[in-house]
Amino acid sequence: MTQTAYARLHCIGSGNLASAGIKILGKAVCSWATNVINPQATPIAPSHPAPAKAPAVSFLSSNSTTVSVNLEAKAPFPAIRALFDHLHSHLDDVAKLNATYPHRGVIKTAALHKAESDQKFTIDLSPMRNSRIPEALRESLDPHGLGEVLDLFNAISAQYVPTILSSLSILAGTDLSVAHTSYNMNYRLCDYNPNTAAPKSSNGCGAHTDYGTFSIIFQDGTSGLELEETPGIWVPVPGDATVVLTGWCAVILSGGRISAAKHRVRRAPGVRRLSAVLFVTPDLDVKLKPLGDSQPIRTFSDTIMRGDLDVATFKDVMGKRWRYREGNEEMDNADSLSQDNEIENMVWG
Numbered sequence: 302m303t304q305t306a307y308a309r310l311h312c313i314g315s316g317n318l319a320s321a322g323i324k325i326l327g328k329a330v331c332s333w334a335t336n337v338i339n340p341q342a343t344p345i346a347p348s349h350p351a352p353a354k355a356p357a358v359s360f361l362s363s364n365s366t367t368v369s370v371n372l373e374a375k376a377p378f379p380a381i382r383a384l385f386d387h388l389h390s391h392l393d394d395v396a397k398l399n400a401t402y403p404h405r406g407v408i409k410t411a412a413l414h415k416a417e418s419d420q421k422f423t424i425d426l427s428p429m430r431n432s433r434i435p436e437a438l439r440e441s442l443d444p445h446g447l448g449e450v451l452d453l454f455n456a457i458s459a460q461y462v463p464t465i466l467s468s469l470s471i472l473a474g475t476d477l478s479v480a481h482t483s484y485n486m487n488y489r490l491c492d493y494n495p496n497t498a499a500p501k502s503s504n505g506c507g508a509h510t511d512y513g514t515f516s517i518i519f520q521d522g523t524s525g526l527e528l529e530e531t532p533g534i535w536v537p538v539p540g541d542a543t544v545v546l547t548g549w550c551a552v553i554l555s556g557g558r559i560s561a562a563k564h565r566v567r568r569a570p571g572v573r574r575l576s577a578v579l580f581v582t583p584d585l586d587v588k589l590k591p592l593g594d595s596q597p598i599r600t601f602s603d604t605i606m607r608g609d610l611d612v613a614t615f616k617d618v619m620g621k622r623w624r625y626r627e628g629n630e631e632m633d634n635a636d637s638l639s640q641d642n643e644i645e646n647m648v649w650g
């Protein structure tokens with residue numbers, strides 16, 4: 302993959318990131334950082350060295366969990382658009398792809414017939430990376446954008462995941478890379494296409510906090526992504542920004558030193574928006590409890606402190622809610638709790 306353009310990347314950060322080689326640009330750094338990091342905590346350098354050329358960081362908003370970083374990477378949106386366009390008009394290829402992963406499906410199209418769910422189409426590329434897709438089928442989709450998209454996924458993972466983990470380790474005060482040895486990742490393409498069951502609905506992606514360690518969100522220039530700065534107050538993210546958001550696993554592993562931003566995507570009638578998200582999660586067998594020897598700065602549930610919850614179980618609980626919100630799975634007790642409510646109960650007790 303050739304990388305020619307600079308993208309703005311927003312990720313969790315603070316003044317401490319300077320010691321990871323990341324240049325702080327925003328004046329609001331310190332006021333924001335105190336919301337994320339225990340000011341008393343002594344940062345512990347992670348065991349792996351920071352890369353020589355680290356991305357530059359600036360702030361997205363005064364007190365949310367996001368800052369912006371310059372990255373030499375950009376998602377191939379023409380290829381992503383071509384892939385979605387091909388699949389929207391070749392339902393036989395959609396059926397073939399989904400048959401390779403019958404458990405969940407590769408392409409989610411619930412928005413075509415469910416007006417209440419998130420009004421978007423998604424393609425999950427992790428089954429393709431795991432070689433579940435027969436070579437011939439994969440190759441037949443390469444000219445329609447798949448090849449380019451997978452190349453980008455692999456390049457970004459190799460180039461930026463260790464850098465971001467390294468920076469987050471400083472915020473966490475402990476080496477998070479020990480919980481990320483297997484590169485447990487998913488790469489998801491999203492098409493907020495106006496052509497769904499509810500064309501006028503503004504609900505592109507319902508409010509949620511990602512469950513993993515962090516997610517990198519690439520956008521095609523179209524706005525719609527919003528962060529919850531304080532409860533009920535939503536701040537729009539510029540449509541041309543690339544964003545790193547931390548998730549629940551980062552909150553737990555860092556003993557509460559890292560927080561996680563709730564976010565959502567709003568649709569404008571008739572406007573198509575594409576995004577590509579790289580989700581990074583701890584290894585499935587990792588016990589979700591604060592790592593390292595430092596005292597957690599928040600009070601976690603007994604289940605968390607005992608280390609009774611592993612990543613695979615957490616993913617299972619969260620995944621059911623996630624698929625319900627996206628319209629891809631039914632739930633018996635769906636009305637009683639939201640995705641975040643259920644996770645909050647597990648994490649805080």
Ligand SMILES: O=C(O)CCC(=O)C(=O)O
Pocket residue numbers: 489491506511518520526564565566576577578
């Ligand atoms: O499409 C976006 O910008 C964000 C999507 C998202 O938050 C998610 O898939 O978890």
Ligand SMILES: [Fe+2]
Pocket residue numbers: 509510511516564
């Ligand atoms: Fe998300």
